[in-house]
Amino acid sequence: MIEQLTHLRMSALRYYPEFIDNRQSFEMTRQFLQDRLVSCTSATYFEHDNRICAGWLESFEDCPNFGTPVTLVVLLADPADESAINWLRKEAARRSGHFASNTELLLDAPYEMLLPDLVRAGLHVESVILHGCPTKALDLLGRDRPDFGRYGLECRRLTDYAEVEAVMNLQERLFGANPEYGWFVALPGHLRAKREELMQELEDGSPFRFVLFRDNRLLGTFAFTPAFDHPFWGAMASVEVMLDPEIQRQGVGREAYREMLLAMETANIEVFRGGTSHPAVLKLSERMGRQLRAWEVRAGERMFSDEHFRYPKTSL
Incomplete structure (x- = not known):
């Protein structure tokens, strides 16, 4: 069977x-x-x-x-x-x-x-899973080096335990206030698992976890997790972006993706994958040529209308 x-x-x-x-x-x-x-x-x-x-x-x-x-x-x-x-x-x-x-x-x-x-x-759709090609996405977004300084931000790699706690505080605050973008992301069990993941990244010296600071305040983080020999997708990476409302809707997300995409291209990543329900990410993903690969569907309170997830579906 x-x-x-x-x-x-x-x-x-x-x-x-x-x-x-x-x-x-x-x-x-x-x-x-x-x-x-x-x-x-x-x-x-x-x-x-x-x-x-x-x-x-x-x-x-x-x-x-x-x-x-x-x-x-x-x-x-x-x-x-x-x-x-x-x-x-x-x-x-x-x-x-x-x-x-x-x-x-x-x-x-x-x-x-x-x-x-x-x-x-x-049931209802809670998010979509999107795939993209780093090289194609960079061709569409532009290959100029990201400039976070224009937003008054400093971008650097995760380097110490205090930054891990700042990332966790940001995650709990953002998703606690906006569960429609991830109903489980602020739950204690998920937060514990995420903290362990970040601690492991810190100990391993991962070069793919970035943090954004302004005036010594952590206002964002973005990262990709590579799997260079995934049985389904080959050289692939899972992506995540989390920004404080203070720096949203200004173009910072686009710069974060370009920073990751340039690093992915250097690392010979062929596919990047992530789930989202955020309208800004959906819009940016369309610009990057990402393709819809799945819907995450669940029971419970419905957070979005059907129109919210009418993501352009290119040919399979």
Whole structure:
């Protein structure tokens, strides 16, 4: 069974031109699904001719990324299989109004046709996952060296423990006041995990974590985390940007991305990835030519209208 489920998951990933389709990515996908089955609380399958054509998996897990237990939903089907997609539509309708409050589902872009069904069933989009190419993004944004001094800011790399605490205070303050941009980011469990991550970066001397200061006050941080041999994406990096409202809507975010993109290009990063619901980041991402790769969908309070996430979807 696990082999059939893995092939279904791979059929969606193959829609992405940057996806590396080989044995290593197959095994990573297989392990991901095996882990979900171990913690599974519900598994429903659509079978035809003794073959699994679609699946709906739910598992209740204590995810370090969220810092709190969540119900994870995984949808499996070949996006080109109309009967399998219709079965998933019916499964969504059958669960309408019965999703646990912290239900999370990562809906890959090839399943876009299911989004209205999930919304009708009581889920909503909380953010989008975007991919970009550093070289292409720099060509579109411009390759001039970022100038933070024009904003009265000093940009430097994270260097001491006091700066770690300042970053954590900024994160708790920003996302505590604006949970729509990350409902879990100010939760104690997530903050603990993030502090440990920053401490490790500091001990390792990571060159990819930047902090912004004005008058000895930390007003922002941005970073990318490289994975030079990712089984799915090859040389890729996850990105994050966090700015105090005092320096938002002035162009600082654009400079932060250019600083990271130049460093990524030097490090031969081919794909950068990140999730966002922030309108300024969505607008800047469009300028950088980033492509939508997934929607993060969840149950609970709806924070945004459908219009908020009408991100331009370029060809897969």
